[in-house]
Amino acid sequence: MPGFVDDLAANPLTQLSLEQLRTRTSIKWTTHPADVLPLWVAEMDVLLAPPVAAAVHAAVTAGDTGYPSGRAYARAFAAFAADRWDWRDLDIDRTAVVPDVMVGIVETLRLVTRPGDAVVVCPPVYPPFYAFVTHGGRTVIEAPLSPAGRLDLAALREAFAAAQRISRRTVLLLANPHNPTGAVHTRSELAALAALARTFGVRVVADEIHAPLVLARAQFVPYLTVPGAGDAFALHSASKGWNLAGLKAALLIAGPGAADDLNRLPEEVGHGPSHVGVIAHTAAFEHGQAWLDALLCGLDANRALLSELVAEQLPGLSLMWPEATYLGWLDCRGLGLHAVQQPGLPLAVTDIAGPAKLFLDRGRVALSSGHAYGTGGAGFVRINFATSPAILRDAVGRMSAALSSASAGREH
Known part of the structure; x- marks a missing residue:
């Protein structure tokens, strides 16, 4: 569609502030209190691609x-x-x-x-x-x-x-x-x-x-x-x-x-x-291909940023490198907060209070708990990195602080 390409060069993930995002009424932004950074459900922090917005309007x-x-x-x-x-x-x-x-x-x-x-x-x-x-x-x-x-x-x-x-x-x-x-x-x-x-x-x-x-x-x-x-x-x-x-x-x-x-x-x-x-x-x-290409560049940069932040700030955690999607699968099993699933048996309820709950309660970051993803998911969390680099940095910083707080609590 002529007239849109010039508008699409910017990274779609950097066009909205956290304050603007908090005015949204979708499930991502209304499930948790306003002090929580929601990086769980598969919604991106973007405006509609201009060609899509024009067609809907x-x-x-x-x-x-x-x-x-x-x-x-x-x-x-x-x-x-x-x-x-x-x-x-x-x-x-x-x-x-x-x-x-x-x-x-x-x-x-x-x-x-x-x-x-x-x-x-x-x-x-x-x-x-x-x-x-x-x-x-x-x-x-x-x-x-x-x-x-x-x-x-x-x-x-x-x-x-x-x-x-x-x-x-x-x-x-x-x-x-x-x-x-x-x-x-x-x-x-x-x-x-x-x-x-x-x-x-x-x-x-x-x-x-x-x-x-x-x-x-x-x-x-x-x-x-x-x-x-x-x-x-x-x-x-x-x-x-x-x-x-x-x-x-x-x-x-x-x-x-x-x-x-x-x-x-x-x-x-x-x-x-x-x-x-x-x-x-x-x-x-x-x-929408030009807009999608700009988005993919932003996601590729965020993927690299998330990998760096995890390595620098989240000791004991590792990111399974995603080749696609905007979802990071983080291995938190080293924290020892997950239940171990026995073959043929359901997960223990204690896994629900695992790493995802730690990061929500102590870091005010909402992630998806790995136990819901079936066998092999216990001890993992899923993080949505389709957001601005600033929000992603804030989220990992909060997660790091949550780990430090939990460690301090165990020492006492």
């Missing part, structure tokens, strides 16, 4: 706030995917607009599984994977990541075999890129996964919501472009890349071998997306 001014229609969203995404990831065979006739990625996942599970069937996840992983799968009456089986935070084929093979014993239909719910570790699965990793899934007759549903947020020195690979992935599904959205969580709309994309399944998607599912949301997401993919 134009729709509201024109009263274009009815029901969604058409294929503009799918066409915009297909063009973005071709340009960004060289995904050139995406057929928009194998897409459907759904309210958001998690609703799309649930509806896909309803298409290809039955109640009681197994859904494999790779923890530590996005907590709603557990909640939405179990609420939908399916059974979660875990295939934990490797200690390096990457897909573990041996664990996947074991989980697929276990699923076969209890389920006629199995789905792997894949986070690509992975949340919370920020791992970007390589083409070879995904190809090996696709081959293993075909061996066991497992269908893959890939949550690719963070795909636009791959940082320097990594390359996103759409799962549907991998050989052997033709019967899989993928879900995409501009929600994370352009901070549009409050403007609901996502795309469900079927591989060639899943087209008949997609055709069975109930018509009423398409009533859930917001028309203004569809307009916003379409504008993001169609006109």
Whole structure:
């Protein structure tokens, strides 16, 4: 969209002060008291990209706030995917607009599984994977990541075999890129996964919501472009890349071998997306690349800054280097504040009072507690670094002070 490029050179993460951010009414800024720095939920501290803001304003001014229609969203995404990831065979006739990625996942599970069937996840992983799968009456089986935070084929093979014993239909719910570790699965990793899934007759549903947020020195690979992935599904959205969580709309994309399944998607599912949301997401993919590039530069700088701050100010903690997203996975197990999970048993309640609670109570910094992310998450916290460098420095400084306070308290 002409006229916007010059406005997008600035780092989007430095355009709002803490005082301005505290006027927001979203969950990030209203869950905790005003003295808490909220670096937990996946909302970025940015203004809307100018092309997105212009599209939303134009729709509201024109009263274009009815029901969604058409294929503009799918066409915009297909063009973005071709340009960004060289995904050139995406057929928009194998897409459907759904309210958001998690609703799309649930509806896909309803298409290809039955109640009681197994859904494999790779923890530590996005907590709603557990909640939405179990609420939908399916059974979660875990295939934990490797200690390096990457897909573990041996664990996947074991989980697929276990699923076969209890389920006629199995789905792997894949986070690509992975949340919370920020791992970007390589083409070879995904190809090996696709081959293993075909061996066991497992269908893959890939949550690719963070795909636009791959940082320097990594390359996103759409799962549907991998050989052997033709019967899989993928879900995409501009929600994370352009901070549009409050403007609901996502795309469900079927591989060639899943087209008949997609055709069975109930018509009423398409009533859930917001028309203004569809307009916003379409504008993001169609006109928002320059803004996204500026954002990625800011996130890359913040990633490096966070790594430096952790090394300098948080002794005993380590950051798993994120290749994508704006989420840092911090290993706090050296603090000894987490419960140890026994195989097959739920985490002890004491883990909830672990490092995340320490940093909230003593440092007034809200982070996401790792215990909620499943096996392997205990003793970790997730920090959202999609904020200004000043806020990030303040947050880590507070966390450092919290550690010092806790240490002093133990000495007394």
